[in-house]
Amino acid sequence: TxxxxxxxxxxxxxxxxxxxSYAFPVLPDKENGEENTQLVQYLKSFYELKTDQTSLAWKRSTNPLAEKIKIMQDFFGLKVTGKADSETVEVIKQPRCGVPDVxxxxxxxxxxxxxxxxxxxxxxxxxxxxxxxxxxxxxxxxxxxxxxxxxxxxxxxxxxxxxxxxxxxxxxxxxxxxxxxxxxxxxxxxxxxxxxxxxxxxxxxxxxxxxxxxxxxxxxxxxxxxxxxxxxxxxxxxxxxxxxxxxxxxxGPSPNSPNKPDKPQLPKTCDPKLSFDAITTLRREIMFLKGRHLWRVYPNYSEAELELISTFWPSLPSGIEAAYENTNDQVLFFKDNKFWVISGYEVLPGYPKNIDVLGFPRSIKKIDAAICNRNTGKTDFFVGQKYWRYDETSQSMDKDYPKQTADDFPGIGQKVDAVFQHNGFLYFFHGSMQWEFDPNAKRVIRVLNSNSWFNC
Incomplete structure (x- = not known):
């Protein structure tokens, strides 16, 4: 064991x-050369990369190093590129077992x-x-x-x-x-x-x-x-x-226990009544959260991947109520009056914190939804029928808020369960329905089922 x-x-x-566990410490971002050295050491330790295979590896388009990277990426379910992309670097920095992945x-x-x-x-x-x-x-x-x-x-x-x-x-x-x-x-x-x-x-x-x-x-x-x-x-x-x-x-199985374990009940991806607790982007992905699970969607790909939230962020609780990706490529998760800041696979030190550090009055006990406009650096937090606007740069709430959601987002009159942005449009969710909103025209373009992103 x-x-x-x-x-x-x-x-x-x-x-x-x-x-x-063989672990590489989570280091601050430095030169790519250091990350490349880390990756070479990782592949030598866990994927049988030979020392003499690395001398010219970074200079060749097809080389043993790239092939080992692909094997490693495939094992961890990453996009197979053969390159030391950001997701691959994040994986090699995670604490792990010292036995090779064979x-x-x-x-x-x-x-x-x-x-x-x-x-x-x-x-x-x-x-x-x-x-x-x-x-x-x-x-x-x-x-x-x-x-x-x-x-x-x-x-x-x-x-x-x-x-x-x-x-x-x-x-x-x-x-x-x-x-x-x-x-x-x-x-x-x-x-x-x-x-x-x-x-x-x-x-x-x-x-x-x-x-x-x-x-x-x-x-x-x-x-x-x-x-x-x-x-x-x-x-x-x-x-x-x-x-x-x-x-x-x-x-063989224990004589005192059933042969098959009890599996957690999975949400039905194509249930027309499916609703979500929270939705966030994460680089090129869209993540739909519900209970203990999340769906990963790559736009323009047909299949949604269902995973446990704990697969990516073991310390997060289930039932996340709001989430968004900020201008620093971090994801903030909210539940009750607490929030966590995630960078890659790591919860930043000092979290969770109370939402009042963001400028919310203590009377606000939970956030329903949130979305960050990466162009303006402003984040909208939706609570009930109102919303607050937060400046990511100054880390303070804008004045004259909260405002009525329906006044600035005509057609969005109900409580917002989740919201995210894609290709310039905003997608507001409530129950099993979503509203595609054009922020330039300030109007709702379409009304769709919530799980329309799952090719159902």
Whole structure:
């Protein structure tokens, strides 16, 4: 397994999602050369890029480096360009597992030849109480044993099947090493003798384990075996269908649990009564949010991709009520009287904050919708039948607001559930309907079903 115990800010966080985590620190934007160097190192670590393949790689139109980039982009569901575009760079900066992304479940790693396994905690981290470490590790094993025929028992001396240890730098006889804070977070080894099956955590992290059972990485971002780090509370969402399918394909299902996991109920994309909680643009995409889910739409493409919000932003709550992309390519998400600012896949430090820091009176308890005009740098916030205008540059509310929505947006007389801009037009949503509004003519052009963007 890959159990990760990231536990400084949260009492006990189990991250059963990686063979532990190879992470590149999130660095400030610098020269492209530094990002290229990072990408080369990433591909060498996780996609078998050879050192002699990189010498002229950036100067060729077709080269081994570009091919490895394409493989990596395809694995993570990115647009396959073979280039170090912004989305690719964001992915390589995410904390992740130290095991290469080779194969899917059951394809490359053998399992244990026995269902009853032992584990031993060799040492402890000073960041946590010993009892908390023990409970976290016990809980992590229970997550897997609850859906498979595996059982785990702890021993206190001698050699266990799975030896769990904390270390830093070059540690013991391990062939891998740790490189300090925010580098390699940890690693695990596939089943077998000797070091095989063992799990190591980097003591230089602030400390929170899965390849040790024989599972390789999944490209399902909801799975615990997805290589990139994301916070998951095992008490709320322990294993995805892909995780369970993988472990059961090796060891069989637990006699005490159903073979198939309960799946969260999915919203029906082409339901004529479909409505949305919030909508935002994100670079070239439009994201439609509802409950725990979002649809990703690339204009001019026919298919909408349904995902969990937690796939992209694990720390966001479900039921986001408003969202918009600002002039700095950041996305702001609102729920109740709080908001989060997202840059790429990261929540900026210090968030969530109360909406009154934007200039709203304390009587305003929630935002219904928001949209930023990137040309003017002004953001309109819709609350009930009124709207406020916010200056992104001065970070203050414009004077003489709020105003009545219907006065400045004729034909939009109802509460706005969501709004976004595309090709110069505004699209206002309420319930299962949307209104296409021409801001130059100041009139509604068309009335459509809310899910018309989904090719229904």
């Amino acid at each position: 890959e159990l990760m115990i990231r536990m400084k800010r949260f009492p006990i966080l189990l991250l059963l999602s990686m063979a532990l 194969g899917l479940y059951g394809m490359t790693l053998p399992g244990w030849k026995k269902p009853k396994l032992t584990y031993r905690i060799v040492n402890y981290t000073p960041d946590m109480e010993r009892t908390d470490v023990e409970k976290a590790i016990q809980k992590a094993f229970q997550v897997w044993s609850s859906v498979s025929q595996l059982t785990f028992s702890r021993i206190y001396e001698g050699i266990a099947d799975i030896m769990i240890a904390f270390g830093r730098g070059v540690h013991g006889r391990c062939p891998r090493y740790f490189d300090g804070h925010l580098g390699v977070l940890g690693h695990a080894f596939p089943p077998g003798n000797g070091i095989s099956g063992d799990v190591h955590f980097d003591e230089d992290e602030d400390w929170t384990f899965g390849h040790a059972l024989g599972l390789s990485h999944s490209n399902d971002a909801r799975a615990l075996m997805f290589p990139n780090y994301k916070f998951i509370d095992p008490t709320q969402f322990p294993l995805s269908p892909d995780d369970i399918s993988g472990i059961q394909s090796i060891y």
